[in-house]
Amino acid sequence: MDTPEGNTRGDVRRYGRRTFLLTTAAGFSSLFWGQAVWTQTAKIVLPVVDVFAPGLIPGWRIYTISGQMPTFDRNTWRLRIDGLVERPVDLTYDQLLALPRAEQVSDFHCVTGWSVNNVHWAGVRFRDLLALVRPTQEAAALTFVSAERPYFDSLTLDEALLPDAMLAYEMDGKPLTRAHGAPARLVIPEMYGYKGVKWVEQIRLGAIPETGYWEQRGYDTDAWIGGRHG
Numbered sequence: 571m572d573t574p575e576g577n578t579r580g581d582v583r584r585y586g587r588r589t590f591l592l593t594t595a596a597g598f599s600s601l602f603w604g605q606a607v608w609t610q611t612a613k614i615v616l617p618v619v620d621v622f623a624p625g626l627i628p629g630w631r632i633y634t635i636s637g638q639m640p641t642f643d644r645n646t647w648r649l650r651i652d653g654l655v656e657r658p659v660d661l662t663y664d665q666l667l668a669l670p671r672a673e674q675v676s677d678f679h680c681v682t683g684w685s686v687n688n689v690h691w692a693g694v695r696f697r698d699l700l701a702l703v704r705p706t707q708e709a710a711a712l713t714f715v716s717a718e719r720p721y722f723d724s725l726t727l728d729e730a731l732l733p734d735a736m737l738a739y740e741m742d743g744k745p746l747t748r749a750h751g752a753p754a755r756l757v758i759p760e761m762y763g764y765k766g767v768k769w770v771e772q773i774r775l776g777a778i779p780e781t782g783y784w785e786q787r788g789y790d791t792d793a794w795i796g797g798r799h800g
C-alpha cells in the first residue's frame with residue numbers, strides 16, 4: 571500500500587525535511603455507526619515530512635504529520651479531559667504519574683506493514699482516568715487530541731476500556747521520548763498504529779467517535795488488526 575505516512579524512515583540516514591507531494595485518487599467507503607459514510611479524496615495533495623530521530627529504537631519509524639514535534643515542559647504541560655463529563659480536569663504531569671500505574675508488554679503494528687514486538691509500556695488505564703471526570707450517561711466515545719495539530723483520533727468507550735488499552739507515559743522502561751510522543755500517547759495493541767495518538771494533550775468525551783486525521787484521508791475507521799469489525 572502506498573500511503574503518505576509510508577514515506578518516513580526509521581533508519582540512521584539523515585533525510586532532513588523532505589517534502590513529498592502525494593496524489594491519491596480514490597473513493598473510500600465505510601460503515602460507521604450504522605451509517606454509510608462516503609469520502610471522496612480525489613487528488614488531495616499531502617505534504618509529508620521525514621524525521622530523523624536520534625536514539626531510535628530499532629524497528630520503529632518515527633511519524634509526524636507536520637515535522638514539528640511538540641516539546642514537553644513538565645511545569646506547564648496539562649492533560650485536559652472534558653466534554654461529556656461531570657467534572658472536567660486539567661492534570662499536571664505529576665498528577666498523571668500519581669494515578670494507578672499499569673504495565674504491559676504488547677506488539678505494535680503500523681498499517682503500512684512494519685511492526686515492533688514486545689514493547690514494554692507503562693501508563694494509566696482509562697477506567698482510572700475516567701473515574702476522575704465521571705462521564706455522563708450520553709458519553710460513548712473518546713477523542714484524543716494531539717499537541718501536534720491537527721492530529722487526533724478516537725475510540726469508543728468500550729474500546730478504551732479494553733484491558734490493554736492505556737495512556738502510556740513510559741516505553742521500554744524510560745519516559746516516552748519526544749519522538750515517541752512525550753509525555754503521553756495512546757496505546758491500543760489490537761488496533762493499527764494510527765490510532766496511537768502521540769503528544770496527547772486533550773481527551774474529549776463525546777457521544778460518537780470522530781473520524782480521525784488519517785481516517786479522513788483514507789484509512790479505515792475500522793482499525794482493528796485483522797479487521798475484527800470489517
Ligand SMILES: Nc1nc2c(c(=O)[nH]1)N[C@H]1C(S)=C(S)[C@@H](COP(=O)(O)O)O[C@H]1N2
Nearest residue numbers: 631632633634635680716721763764766768
Ligand atoms: N501526533 C501524531 N501521532 C501519531 C502519528 C503522527 O503522525 N502524529 N502517526 C501515527 C502512526 S500512523 C503510527 S504507525 C504511530 C507511529 O509511532 P512512532 O512514531 O512512535 O513510531 O504513531 C501514530 N500517532
Ligand SMILES: [Mo]
Nearest residue numbers: 680681763764
Ligand atoms: Mo502508521
